[in-house]
Amino acid sequence: MFDFLKGYDLLGAFWVTVQLTVYSALGSLIWGTLLAGMKVSPVPLMRGFATAYVNVVRNIPLTVIIVFSSLGLYQTLGVMLGADVIDDINFRLAVLALAAYTAAFVCEALRSGINTVPVGQAEAARALGLSFTQVLRLIILPQAFRAVVNPLSNVLIALTKNTTVASAIGVVEASYLMKDMIEAEAQLILISAVFAFGFIVLTLPTGLILGWVSKKVAVKR
Amino acid sequence: MSSVLYDAQGPRAKQRNILYTVLFVLCAAAVVWWVYDGLAEKHQLDWIKWKPFFTSSQPWETYIWPGLQSTLKAAFFALIIALPLGALFGVGRLSDHRWVRVPAGVVVEFFRAIPVLILMIIANAVYSEYTNINTDDRPLYAVVTGLVLYNASVLAEIVRAGIHTLPKGQGEAAKALGMRKGQTMVFVLLPQAVTAMLPAIVSQLVVIVKDTALGGAVMTFPELLASVRPMAANYGANTIACFTVIALIYLLVNFALTSFASWLERWLRRNKKGKGTAPGGAPETVGTPSLVVDDGRAV
Secondary structure, three states, X not given: OOHHHOOOOHHHHHHHHXXXXXXXXXXXXXXXXXXXXXXXXXXXXXXXXXXXXXXXHXXXXXXXXXXXXXXXXXXXXXXXXXXXXXXXXXHHHHHXXXXXXXXXXXXXXXXXXXXXXXXXXXXXXXXOOOOHHHHHHHHXXXXXHHHOHHHHHHHHHHHHHHHHHHHHHOOOOHHHHHHHHHHHOOOHHHHHHHHHHHHHHHHHHHHHHHHHHHHXXXXXX | OOEOOEOOOOHHHHHHHHHHHHHHHHHHHHHHHHHHHHHHHOOOOOHHHHHHHHHOOHHHHHHHHHHHHHHHHHHHHHHHHHHHHHXXXXXXXXXXXXXXXXXXXXXXXXXXXXXHHHHHHHHHHHHHHHOOOOOOOHHHHHHHHHHHHHHHHHHHHHHHHHHHHOOHHHHHHHXXXXXXXXXXXXXXXXXXXXXXXXXXXXXXHHHHHXXXXXXXXXXXXXOOHHHHHHHHHHOOXXXXXXXXXXXXXXXXXXXXXXXXXXXXHHHXXXXXXXXXXXXXXXXXXXXXXXXXXXXXXXO
């Protein structure tokens, strides 16, 4: 029944999807935290920059950003990100685009997490003489991160699904392979079911595990 | 400006802020210079590459406007079909009958777990295999089908959440008046839930507009993003200029929708306050608490 899978590297394609997800998740977590820090900082210019970045990136389709990274950055401007094989270049460009896009949502999630921290925490920290970066690093962000595990897990699930857009610039991940297989093989329904199942296997446990973690680490108030 | 995160600034803090501002400007200037240098080196900033957009209406009439029309058409159809479907499944998940509740839940969770792009590719293949929709229309059908399946399940969750936030007294009062379960849902709960969730629904429209671009990049749907390639080929490889214009148009459309959503949210909150039914006693928090918690779903 599953003969049609022969000759295709199904696991390999899903492994690329996982790699795209992990690298972009790390990148967007770092960049998004920096953006959130800028967004609440005392320097007006940094606040303005973070707000503008989030508003611009959230309102442009991810597809446009990813296609731009290939057509604009690579083919027109010759940006290669230190790789020399076309497959590597596309993969790195896709990670860059996914991280830049997702960071805006990480920033927004973190900011709504900062909003859940009671005012007294910040006031007490300032009364002890802590500076802005100390208040943020030692008092506010640890509590904010514990409050936003659930929103961040939603962002991670969305990111996992968004990695399929990388197929638009020729990264051979799951949806790219699926398109190939649908064109070459006859078992449309079975192929669809296999790939749908693959994504459910990737996203469902993420939601369940992180949902459990968010209950564990939530700050009791 | 001051916030609970930092004190009103004294002379030293102000000096430090100026220092940070200068450092930030220097970093930003370095990045801008690097980008400018890269662009100028590849002749992407030459006036001839940008001229078509300012001096003639041809690129707008031939490429951009038809593309934007397709984008908006697909988004409009997707929303119109997904909204009632979403309401149906949202209500279905709240049903008292197990045989309605469980299948509705399975369908919603299933389509939320699968990428829209996968749904679009499958829909495209199904249409070409089992129907005789002609090849020109097929991408539109596939894009709208993919968008409807995904967004109906998201809207179902929005509607369900909306009904959950209503005061329990609403349903109880309807029951006391002798309404049937169906009447309670249709005349009492659903209208209030949809009104309360209007901002979330408009925000979802932004997601729909953004996702139409998938059809242009991966299938042959002639929408806004797909117009970049022929346009850049026609006006002498002005890829950067084309992308800038396209991105600005997406930005304008979606920014208008986002602003409308937040205006709606403020308007609804103000109206609620007038009637005195707003839930009071929310604890004071760092920053201004927002009505809709950003839970990262609208990615």
